[in-house]
Amino acid sequence: MDTLTKAEEKAMKILWSIDGGLIRDVVSRYNEPKPAYTTVATIFKILEKKGFIGRRAIANTFEYYPLIEEEDYTKKYMKSFVKRYFSDSFKSMVSAFGTNEELSTKDMEDLIEHFQEQIEKKKPE
Incomplete structure (x- = not known):
């Protein structure tokens, strides 16, 4: 794309x-x-x-x-971005932003909460 x-x-x-x-x-x-x-x-x-x-x-x-939804474009763009700049690793991207001093403790806590919610949604019942 x-x-x-x-x-x-x-x-x-x-x-x-x-x-x-x-x-x-x-x-x-x-x-x-x-x-x-x-x-x-x-x-x-x-x-x-x-x-x-x-x-x-x-x-x-x-x-x-x-002809393409904004959300679909954003997802494809982000996948491409992660592939180009972070060796196709979302973990590397999050880690890079996590070590950035501009990311506040509150932002990191919000990210942890978001990921915990996603983990719970993906767990089989």
């Missing part, structure tokens, strides 16, 4: 949040300074070619819609 550039990701996040729409709908949701309509149109052409979005004709324009 292709990854998204920062510009593509921003456009996709907006499209995901509105669950499809016209280019002008997407442009209107950007923060200032807003990109030009033609810039977003170009990004959408690329996203369509990459298979991230589809379009349907409405009068003399197109409505665009996501």
Whole structure:
């Protein structure tokens, strides 16, 4: 699966949040300074070619819609990230972030609690 550039990701996040729409709908949701309509149109052409979005004709324009769910993209992106930077080991990734001084004790406790909940859910009954 292709990854998204920062510009593509921003456009996709907006499209995901509105669950499809016209280019002008997407442009209107950007923060200032807003990109030009033609810039977003170009990004959408690329996203369509990459298979991230589809379009349907409405009068003399197109409505665009996501072909992949945000959660699915995030999962695939994170798997790829872990594979590239942490030798395909989630444990190495968590360990790297755990030794980072910016991760608070509260964050670590929350992670432990989250993992304990996941372990309980996965245990056979």
